[in-house]
Amino acid sequence: MSERPGGAATDQAAVDPPAPVDALRGPGADALPPAPHLLVTGGAGFIGSCFVRQILARGDGTRITVLDKLTYAGDRANLAPVEADPTQAARFRFVRGDIADPTVVDPLVGDVDAVVNFAAESHVDRSILGPEAFLRTGVIGVHVLLEACRREAERAAAGTRPGPRRRLRRAPRFLQVSTDEVYGSVPVGHSHEDDRLDPRSPYAAAKAAGELLVRSYVVTYGLDAVITRGSNTYGPYQHPEKLIPLFITNALDGQPLPLYGDGLQRRDWLHVTDHAGAIEHVLHHGASGETYNIPGAAERANRDVVAALLARLGKPWSLVRRVEDRPGHDRRYAMDGSKLAGLGWRNRVSFEEGLAATVDWFRANEQWWRSIRTGDWDSYYERQYGARLAHGLPAADIASGPGPNEGR
Ligand SMILES: NC(=O)c1ccc[n+]([C@@H]2O[C@H](COP(=O)([O-])OP(=O)(O)OC[C@H]3O[C@@H](n4cnc5c(N)ncnc54)[C@H](O)[C@@H]3O)[C@@H](O)[C@H]2O)c1
Numbered sequence: 001m002s003e004r005p006g007g008a009a010t011d012q013a014a015v016d017p018p019a020p021v022d023a024l025r026g027p028g029a030d031a032l033p034p035a036p037h038l039l040v041t042g043g044a045g046f047i048g049s050c051f052v053r054q055i056l057a058r059g060d061g062t063r064i065t066v067l068d069k070l071t072y073a074g075d076r077a078n079l080a081p082v083e084a085d086p087t088q089a090a091r092f093r094f095v096r097g098d099i100a101d102p103t104v105v106d107p108l109v110g111d112v113d114a115v116v117n118f119a120a121e122s123h124v125d126r127s128i129l130g131p132e133a134f135l136r137t138g139v140i141g142v143h144v145l146l147e148a149c150r151r152e153a154e155r156a157a158a159g160t161r162p163g164p165r166r167r168l169r170r171a172p173r174f175l176q177v178s179t180d181e182v183y184g185s186v187p188v189g190h191s192h193e194d195d196r197l198d199p200r201s202p203y204a205a206a207k208a209a210g211e212l213l214v215r216s217y218v219v220t221y222g223l224d225a226v227i228t229r230g231s232n233t234y235g236p237y238q239h240p241e242k243l244i245p246l247f248i249t250n251a252l253d254g255q256p257l258p259l260y261g262d263g264l265q266r267r268d269w270l271h272v273t274d275h276a277g278a279i280e281h282v283l284h285h286g287a288s289g290e291t292y293n294i295p296g297a298a299e300r301a302n303r304d305v306v307a308a309l310l311a312r313l314g315k316p317w318s319l320v321r322r323v324e325d326r327p328g329h330d331r332r333y334a335m336d337g338s339k340l341a342g343l344g345w346r347n348r349v350s351f352e353e354g355l356a357a358t359v360d361w362f363r364a365n366e367q368w369w370r371s372i373r374t375g376d377w378d379s380y381y382e383r384q385y386g387a388r389l390a391h392g393l394p395a396a397d398i399a400s401g402p403g404p405n406e407g408r
Contacts, residue, residue, distance in 0.1 A: 030284050031173050031224070032113050035061030039112040039172075041099050041145065042119030044068040046238045047177070047230075049078035051116065051276040056088040057081075063091045067108055069098045071133075072376065073122060077368060078237045099141035102148065109148035114173040114283060117145055120210075123241055124181070124203045125384055128327060131202035138206030139213065142176065146217045146225075149174045153223060174214065174225040175283050180268070180293070182208040182229060185330035192336050193229070193291045200328050211291070218289040226286035228279050230294040231335055235272030235354065236361040240369050241380070244355070247306055248362045249369050251315045256392065258385045261325030263303030263398050266332040270296030271349035281345045292343070293335040298351035303398050305355070312359040317399050321392035323385065 038055075042048045043066030055062050068074045082088045097104035099119045109115060119141060121127065121134040153171035155161040163169035183191040184198030197212075199205040217223040234244045247257045278294040286292055300308075303320075310317060362369060 031286070031288070032284055033170070035063070036113035037063040037065070037111065039065050039067060039108050039115045041067045041115065041117045042074070042177075044070060044074035044076055044078055044094075045118060045122070046073075046078070046235075046242075047233055047272055047275055047279075048116075048118035049237060050235065050272045051118070051279060052079060052092070053081055054273060054276050055280065056085075056092060059087060061091070063093075065093045065095060065108060065112065067095045067097055067099065067104065068119065069137075070096055071121070073239050075237075075372065077371070098137075100136055100144050102144050105144050106148050106151070109145070109152055109172060112172055113169065114175065115145055115149060116175045116177065116279065116283060117142065118177045120177075120207065121203070123239075124201045125241075125326060126380075127201055127203035127206070129383065131206075134202050134206040135209075138210045142210040142213050146174065146213060146223065149223055149225075150217060150221050153221070171224055173283065173288075174217075174223060175279065175286075176210060176214045176225065176227045177279060178207050178211050178227050178229045178291075179204065180229050180231045180295075180333045180335050181330065182211060183333065183335070186332050186334050190295075190334045190336040191293065193293055193339055200330055215289070224288045226282055226288065227291040228282050228286075228294055229291060229335065230275045230278070231270045231296045231333060232267040233270050233272050233275045233296075235358050236365070237368070238272070238358075240373055240377075243302065244305065244309065244358065245362060245369065248309055248313065248359055249373065251310060251313050251319055252363065252366070254315075254319070256321045256389055257306060257319050258323040258389055258392060259303065259306060259320050259395055259398075260323060260329060263301060263306065263322070263395070264331075265302050265329060266299055266334070267302065267305075268296045268334050269298040269300060269305070269351050269354075270294060270347070271351075271354035274347040274349050278340060278345050278347070281343060282340070285343050290339075292340045293337055294340060295335040295337040296351070297337070297347060299334055300351065303395075307399065308352075308355055309359055312356050313363075317396070318394070320395040320399075321389060322395040322398060323388035323392040 043052045052064050082092050127134045149172050156171040161169045181204035182197045182199050184200045197208045199208040211227055214225050218225050238245045240246055240249045250257050282292050
């Protein structure tokens with residue numbers, strides 16, 4: 001794929017575009033007015049920016065305001081395709097700010113039909129190095145957003161919430177983007193939405209806490225809110241600290257690939273366009289107070305994912321180093337998706353085509369990822385992998401199958 005950030009093509013071109021939401025209407029009533037105005041928090045990150053690009057490219061009148069703090073993980077270049085297109089840019093606004101700051105959040109929530117909260121510190125390894133930022137955004141930030149929605153719900157009930165064309169707005173709907181990691185490690189079977197939460201990393205605990213706050217606002221204040229739990233997501237524009245882009249970009253540079261432990265941790269991979277599409281589907285059709293799993297239907301061992309991306313790149317398995325595992329590393333995540341399927345949602349992207357397109361995207365967009373692998377990248381990388389790589393071992397014994405250049 002030949003897309004460059006800011007160019008005319010979008011990442012969706014790499015795979016079948018998701019079906020328009022209208023073609024997938026589920027049984028639930030539409031919770032939003034036509035051509036809604038959405039506040040998308042964390043919309044300069046990986047999944048949030050895909051959500052924004054996907055909706056605005058459709059040109060159905062939806063307007064989007066992104067609120068993003070632009071942490072190390074947020075990048076305005078992820079929104080360049082929107083800002084470069086005048087028709088999309090006319091329905092788009094970017095605000096730099098913190099979801100934990102009510103002076104920024106309150107006026108923005110006052111003017112929207114829904115809040116979709118992607119904002120989070122999202123990397124488990126960083127949550128082990130320093131959990132505090134995870135709690136500030138994942139708990140205090142979510143609380144500030146919920147309080148703003150509660151106030152707007154009160155105004156709507158009092159008939160004092162102005163909308164466009166002198167009409168009154170309904171109360172805003174709140175969607176909390178959460179993760180399969182709140183279930184903890186699942187040795188067998190599949191997690192259902194009402195299973196016990198058992199988070200095992202500071203990241204997962206902060207996400208579980210955010211969810212519990214949302215539920216409390218539904219029960220206590222009658223807030224209109226839904227929660228999604230997405231599985232491991234991959235695709236274009238993902239920060240190079242995460243497994244798939246880290247290994248692609250290291251391999252492109254001929255650097256070692258630090259594979260944790262025996263590489264047999266199992267994840268269910270979900271393409272980012274499917275994750276973003278499913279979130280939008282739940283936003284429109286999910287029942288208030290409900291939680292929806294978003295599985296990927298592509299459960300793979302990490303070592304097999306690595307073998308597949310190396311094969312696509314034509315790079316040898318000998319680049320892989322077996323390094324000390326992440327503490328408390330969850331062995332397996334797997335979710336049941338029947339509740340979301342009951343709303344009428346189907347994923348569109350197979351893992352094989354999605355991974356191939358992702359590898360090709362990173363190969364074609366070197367400038368994008370090189371600009372991220374600068375600044376404090378080296379100190380983070382050294383802290384996370386320096387000692388591990390120094391004591392790392394060849395990983396020949398855990399290769400899952402023949403490597404492309406090694407006949408094994
Ligand atoms: N990546 C995955 O595999 C995955 C899977 C399931 C769920 N999720 C969830 O999806 C959401 C998005 O994940 P992602 O991978 O796109 O993350 P990301 O790290 O790429 O993006 C997070 C974005 O949030 C912004 N942000 C962080 N703190 C903020 C704050 N206090 N105020 C405003 N903006 C802030 C960052 O600048 C960044 O743009 C997260 O809530 C994450 O927990 C991710």
